[in-house]
Amino acid sequence: MTDLTSLKYTAEHEWIALDGDIATVGITDFAADKLGDVVFVDLPPVGSPVLAGEVCGEIESTKSVGELYAPLTGEVVAVNEAVVDDPSLVNSSPFDDGWLLKIRVDAPASADLLDRQAYLGLTGAAR
Amino acid sequence: MPDPVDPVAPAPRASALAAVHKALGASFTDFGGWLMPVRYTSDLAEHHAVRRAAGLFDISHMAEFVVTGPDAAPFLDHALAGPLATLAVGRAKYTLLLNEGGGILDDLIVYRLAADRYLVIANAGNRTVVAEALEDRAQRWPIVATLAGGDRPAGGSFALVRGSRPVRVDDVSDSYALLALQGPRSSQILSAVRGLEATGADPAALSSYAWAEASFDGVPVLVLRTGYTGEDGYELLLPADRAAGLWAALQEAGEGLGLIPAGLAARDTLRLEAGMPLYGHELSADVRPDQVGLARVVGSGASGPPGFVGGDALARPRDAGAPVLVGLVSEGRRAARSGYPVRLGDSVVGNVTSGALSPTLGHPIAMAFVRPDLAAPGAALDLDVRGTRIPATVTALPFYRRKK
Numbered sequence A: 001m002t003d004l005t006s007l008k009y010t011a012e013h014e015w016i017a018l019d020g021d022i023a024t025v026g027i028t029d030f031a032a033d034k035l036g037d038v039v040f041v042d043l044p045p046v047g048s049p050v051l052a053g054e055v056c057g058e059i060e061s062t063k064s065v066g067e068l069y070a071p072l073t074g075e076v077v078a079v080n081e082a083v084v085d086d087p088s089l090v091n092s093s094p095f096d097d098g099w100l101l102k103i104r105v106d107a108p109a110s111a112d113l114l115d116r117q118a119y120l121g122l123t124g125a126a127r
Numbered sequence B: 001m002p003d004p005v006d007p008v009a010p011a012p013r014a015s016a017l018a019a020v021h022k023a024l025g026a027s028f029t030d031f032g033g034w035l036m037p038v039r040y041t042s043d044l045a046e047h048h049a050v051r052r053a054a055g056l057f058d059i060s061h062m063a064e065f066v067v068t069g070p071d072a073a074p075f076l077d078h079a080l081a082g083p084l085a086t087l088a089v090g091r092a093k094y095t096l097l098l099n100e101g102g103g104i105l106d107d108l109i110v111y112r113l114a115a116d117r118y119l120v121i122a123n124a125g126n127r128t129v130v131a132e133a134l135e136d137r138a139q140r141w142p143i144v145a146t147l148a149g150g151d152r153p154a155g156g157s158f159a160l161v162r163g164s165r166p167v168r169v170d171d172v173s174d175s176y177a178l179l180a181l182q183g184p185r186s187s188q189i190l191s192a193v194r195g196l197e198a199t200g201a202d203p204a205a206l207s208s209y210a211w212a213e214a215s216f217d218g219v220p221v222l223v224l225r226t227g228y229t230g231e232d233g234y235e236l237l238l239p240a241d242r243a244a245g246l247w248a249a250l251q252e253a254g255e256g257l258g259l260i261p262a263g264l265a266a267r268d269t270l271r272l273e274a275g276m277p278l279y280g281h282e283l284s285a286d287v288r289p290d291q292v293g294l295a296r297v298v299g300s301g302a303s304g305p306p307g308f309v310g311g312d313a314l315a316r317p318r319d320a321g322a323p324v325l326v327g328l329v330s331e332g333r334r335a336a337r338s339g340y341p342v343r344l345g346d347s348v349v350g351n352v353t354s355g356a357l358s359p360t361l362g363h364p365i366a367m368a369f370v371r372p373d374l375a376a377p378g379a380a381l382d383l384d385v386r387g388t389r390i391p392a393t394v395t396a397l398p399f400y401r402r403k404k
Helices: A029-035 A081-085 A116-122 B018-023 B043-052 B072-079 B124-140 B186-191 B240-254 B264-273 B311-315
Strands: A014-019 A022-027 A038-042 A055-061 A065-069 A074-079 A101-105 B027-031 B034-039 B054-058 B063-068 B092-098 B104-114 B117-122 B144-147 B160-164 B168-171 B176-182 B196-198 B211-216 B219-224 B233-239 B259-261 B324-330 B341-344 B347-357 B364-370 B380-385 B388-395
Touching: B018 B240, B034 B264, B043 B054, B043 B259, B043 B264, B054 B240, B054 B264, B063 B072, B063 B124, B072 B117, B072 B124, B092 B124, B092 B311, B104 B124, B104 B219, B117 B124, B124 B168, B176 B186, B176 B240, B186 B233, B186 B240, B211 B240, B233 B240, B240 B259, B264 B347, B264 B364, B324 B347, B324 B380, B347 B380, B364 B380, B364 B388
Parallel strands: B054 B259
Antiparallel strands: A014 A022, A022 A101, A038 A055, A055 A065, A074 A101, B027 B034, B054 B176, B063 B117, B063 B168, B092 B104, B104 B117, B144 B160, B176 B233, B196 B211, B211 B219, B219 B233, B324 B364, B324 B388, B341 B347, B341 B380, B347 B364, B380 B388
């Protein structure tokens, strides 16, 4: 089980786990709940460049379509094929088995990323 | 991810069951000015429960009107499309409220409660439009004159002694709650509800589009064998302050039979699979019934203009280029959504009104308005899904039909 306080977050409801220059990216439980049952994910191919703040994929639920924004600039080094095969992992395990992609980060993490407390404040769930 | 939270319109109304939904962990959405449950656990689980066992919906946001009076039957034949005067007491009919131009103001289900009394159920978002149209049409309905002394006096003049409006429209939406029990096990579950007693026909023996009176803990309940999911099922109308008791009794009766509470997200994918049009998507004031496969509702028109509001307009042929509603199926998992273009080559030939990955069928389905020359089943078109062309085939509606 991931320690959620160790993650960074974006205002667009992505989470980021940084390990050296590799960032693992997913969407939060809050976003997964709001989307409803995820039935399709479209992720960028391994090797493609992504730009912080730009759309790099799509997450579709039975009801709606969400865009996935790259939280950091770099190169995609892995995508979660298990999620492509079984998109419901985004709902059942958003912070673990439901991760979406790994980025080799070009530059240090942006100061725009939020910590857990700030992110919860944004979703109205702060304690 | 952009913020997936919908902005909430000012002060949406809460159902009488709001506390029940909250306790069940529902997510809410603004629906026609009401804060209603969109899901309790999972859209897919709720959808599958309705197809395989049963689901329980709160649809108290729907609007209800009672039309009463000696002229109720001829009045509704005038005010709504489709014959209501010939509807038998105890039966219901799907019909439309049209404007003078033949455009659809709302789709309705009308239940004949008595010779001189009808129940009209309308969409939440159209409550005001329906109320105003019915009231306006009732105001214009001719006043009946009653003659003094009965028959016209021989050889003399006669006096009108009393004039009264022979029809009256009451908006009773605020007084009632409406629950929907839908799915193949709904009859079995309804029969097991503690405190629900038939006072007329046995609800389990009702045919589709029939209704019966019952009582729940001493309060009258209308049991309507209608629904909006493509499954067998019931809708239960009762005083709003008794809704929580009936909800609990239904849940208890359905325990062990696979009944779960279901939200409006599941209701939307269910009705789409069943090819049922939704106001604001497939139906609007700019759409004629014959564009959306509802010509049967208004009759053929072959015997001259029918005498209902909008009938004259429908007796005239529609614009030859007017788009018509079709079903489209495609492969893969990527669904077109409302508003997406339908293409043939480089031309836009239509647009999607509703679309989803069908939970029951496992492939994307959509309803769309397309050019009438491309509407035949089997026609090959493209769906433009955010810039990606996805081949799709025109198919007859509904996408899903339950086994009888």
